[in-house]
Amino acid sequence: MIQRVTVPALFPPPTYSHACVVEAGTKLAFLAGSVPLDGDGKLVGPGDPVRQAEQVMANLEEQLRAVGSDLAHVVSTDVYVVSAETSVLSAVWEVVEASGLSIGPHASTLLGVACLGYAGQLVEITATAVVPEGPATAADGPQGARP
Secondary structure: OEEEEOOOOOOOOOOOEOEEEEOOOOOEEEEEEEOOEOOOOOEOOOOOHHHHHHHHHHHHHHHHHHOOOOHHHEEEEEEEEEOOOHHHHHHHHHHHHHOOHHHOOOEEEEEEEOOOOOOOOOEEEEEEEEOOOOOOOHHHOOOOOOO
8 A cells, every 4th residue: 555645744746646656565666777778788869958857757557567656656766867958857857757657756856867877878767666466477477577
């Protein structure tokens, strides 16, 4: 069970929660940063943070699906954007909001940074998600996550 908390004494966040509490014994997935590369390792959207954010969200959905989860079960994200301009950060955040990730809403931090790991990379998102109980997924097979 996920409890999403907005603290009354704090400024109300627009599309995220101040905290998410997950019941003990719940299976969690800690995802590596989702990056704007296609399946062949080619950078998608060179110079375009919005296009890169769209690819990052698509890749994040694939990561979640591989572990038996989805955007609705994300409890926390860190969104990294190579920019010092709040308008660029806001444009990337609009992609996050439009993805359905903020429907929860999840706890999130949006950061402007100097650089990221791949040449030309402008956006990266890390996430933690609940893995709901349910039928076996591809992640349970030999290609899936290892204990």
